[in-house]
Amino acid sequence: MLYAMGRWEPNTRERLVRAAVELFAEQGYDMTTVNEIAERAGTTKTTFFRHFPDKREALFAGQDTHSRLLADAVAAAPDTATPLDAVGVALDALTAAFPPERRAFAARLRVVIAGNxxxxxxxxxxxxxxxxxxxxxxxxxxxxxxxxxxxAELGVLAFYRAFDRWVDPADDPATDQTFTDLARQALRELRAALPEL
Amino acid sequence: MLYAMGRWEPNTRERLVRAAVELFAEQGYDMTTVNEIAERAGTTKTTFFRHFPDKREALFAGQDTHSRLLADAVAAAPDTATPLDAVGVALDALTAAFPPERRAFAARLRVVIAGNxxxxxxxxxxxxxxxxxxxxxxxxxxxxxxxxxxxAELGVLAFYRAFDRWVDPADDPATDQTFTDLARQALRELRAALPEL
DNA sequence: GGAAGTGATGTGACTTGGTAACGTCACTGT
DNA sequence: ACAGTGACGTTACCAAGTCACATCACTTCC
Structure with a gap:
C-alpha cells in the first residue's frame, strides 16, 4: 500500500478537510463551493463526494465513532455502577479521543460551525x-x-459544557486542563445542581 | 382584502403544506420534487420558496412560535416558582397549541419525518x-x-416523551388524554426518576 | 373616477449540491 | 506476464435554491 510515489498525492481525505476548514474560515461556508474545496485540495468535486456524503460532513467526519465509544464504555461499566457512573465512564472514553493537539483545530471548527x-x-x-x-x-x-x-441527556449536556470550556480560552486561562478532567468536573457540577431543580 | 374571487386560489401556504405531506407520505421525501409539490398545490416552484425557505421547512412551518410560547410562559411564571415549576408552566402553554384535531396530522407528519x-x-x-x-x-x-x-433539557425531554404518547395509539388506547395532561405526567415521571440517577 | 402603487404570483435563466456512468492507471496477487 | 482492484478524473445530468423581471387584482390617493 505504498502510494507515496503513486499517481496521486496521498492523504486525499485529510487534504480535503484542511482545504474545507480553511476556505470556510476565509470566505464563509456558503460562499465556498465544493469545487473550490476540491481544487485547493488538488482534486475534483467527484472525489470530494467519494469521501464525504455531503458538503457539511467534511467538518464532522469521524464523529460517527463517538457514539460507539460511548456505547462500548457504558456496556463495559461494572454492574454495580449507577446510571450516572456509567455515563461518567463513557465520557472518560469519549474525551480520551480529544488530545490537547486537537484543541486548536477544534476551536477553529467550532467558530465555523457556529457561523452557519x-x-x-x-x-x-x-x-x-x-x-x-x-x-x-x-x-x-x-x-x-x-x-x-x-x-443520557445529562451526559451529553456535560460533554458539551466541558467542550466549550476546553476550547474557549476565556475561562481558566492558565490551568489548561484535560478535556477528560473538564468533563468530570462538568458532570459533578450537573449532579450537584440536581437538587436545585 | 377579499381575495376569495381573486386571481389565484386563496390559502396558498396551507395548500402547499398539504400537498407536501401527501406527496412525502405517498412517494417518500427524496422522491418528491418541489415542482411536484407546487404543481399539486396549483402553483409554481418559485411560490413554494416564497413561502418556505427550503423544501424541509414545509413540514416545520409554525414551530418558530413554539420557542416564544415557552419563553413567554417562563417569564410570566410567579417569582416563587422553582425552575421545574416554570418549565411545567411553559409546557402547559406550549401543549395548549396542540388541540386534539391536530393529532392525526401530527401523527402522519411524525412518520414522514422519522423516515428521512x-x-x-x-x-x-x-x-x-x-x-x-x-x-x-x-x-x-x-x-x-x-x-x-x-x-431546560428536562423540559424538552418531557415534551417529546409526551408527544410520542399523544400521537402513538399503541399506549393508552382508550383514555385519549390531552397533550397537556400527558406532558404534566411526563414531567412528573422524570422528576420522580431523578433520585434513580 | 382615473392614476399610481402594492403585493402576491408566474416565467425563465442561472448557480451549485449531489448522483451516476464510464474510462484511466498504478498497484496487487497469482 | 496478466487479470483484478481501487482510487481517481471526465462528462453529463437532476433537483434545490436564487434572482431579475413581468403581470394583474386590488387599494389608495388625488
Missing amino acids: DELRERAAFKRAGLAVALTDALQQRGVPDPTADLA | DELRERAAFKRAGLAVALTDALQQRGVPDPTADLA
Whole structure:
C-alpha cells in the first residue's frame, strides 16, 4: 500500500478537510463551493463526494465513532455502577479521543460551525445521535425507561459544557486542563445542581 | 382584502403544506420534487420558496412560535416558582397549541419525518432551539447556569416523551388524554426518576 | 373616477449540491 | 506476464435554491 510515489498525492481525505476548514474560515461556508474545496485540495468535486456524503460532513467526519465509544464504555461499566457512573465512564472514553493537539483545530471548527445554520443543524443532529447512543446503551444494561433518557441527556449536556470550556480560552486561562478532567468536573457540577431543580 | 374571487386560489401556504405531506407520505421525501409539490398545490416552484425557505421547512412551518410560547410562559411564571415549576408552566402553554384535531396530522407528519435523515436533522435542530429558548428564559429570571441547562433539557425531554404518547395509539388506547395532561405526567415521571440517577 | 402603487404570483435563466456512468492507471496477487 | 482492484478524473445530468423581471387584482390617493 505504498502510494507515496503513486499517481496521486496521498492523504486525499485529510487534504480535503484542511482545504474545507480553511476556505470556510476565509470566505464563509456558503460562499465556498465544493469545487473550490476540491481544487485547493488538488482534486475534483467527484472525489470530494467519494469521501464525504455531503458538503457539511467534511467538518464532522469521524464523529460517527463517538457514539460507539460511548456505547462500548457504558456496556463495559461494572454492574454495580449507577446510571450516572456509567455515563461518567463513557465520557472518560469519549474525551480520551480529544488530545490537547486537537484543541486548536477544534476551536477553529467550532467558530465555523457556529457561523452557519446548516452546520449548526448538522451539529444538533450529531448531538442527538450521542444522546440516542447513550440511552440505548443504558437501557441495554437494564436501566429503566425514563432514567436512561435522563442520564443520557445529562451526559451529553456535560460533554458539551466541558467542550466549550476546553476550547474557549476565556475561562481558566492558565490551568489548561484535560478535556477528560473538564468533563468530570462538568458532570459533578450537573449532579450537584440536581437538587436545585 | 377579499381575495376569495381573486386571481389565484386563496390559502396558498396551507395548500402547499398539504400537498407536501401527501406527496412525502405517498412517494417518500427524496422522491418528491418541489415542482411536484407546487404543481399539486396549483402553483409554481418559485411560490413554494416564497413561502418556505427550503423544501424541509414545509413540514416545520409554525414551530418558530413554539420557542416564544415557552419563553413567554417562563417569564410570566410567579417569582416563587422553582425552575421545574416554570418549565411545567411553559409546557402547559406550549401543549395548549396542540388541540386534539391536530393529532392525526401530527401523527402522519411524525412518520414522514422519522423516515428521512434530512428531516430528522431539521427536527433535531428545532428541538435544540426549544432547549435554548427555555435555558435563556430561565437564566433571565435568575436561574444559575448549570441549573437552567438541566431544567431546560428536562423540559424538552418531557415534551417529546409526551408527544410520542399523544400521537402513538399503541399506549393508552382508550383514555385519549390531552397533550397537556400527558406532558404534566411526563414531567412528573422524570422528576420522580431523578433520585434513580 | 382615473392614476399610481402594492403585493402576491408566474416565467425563465442561472448557480451549485449531489448522483451516476464510464474510462484511466498504478498497484496487487497469482 | 496478466487479470483484478481501487482510487481517481471526465462528462453529463437532476433537483434545490436564487434572482431579475413581468403581470394583474386590488387599494389608495388625488
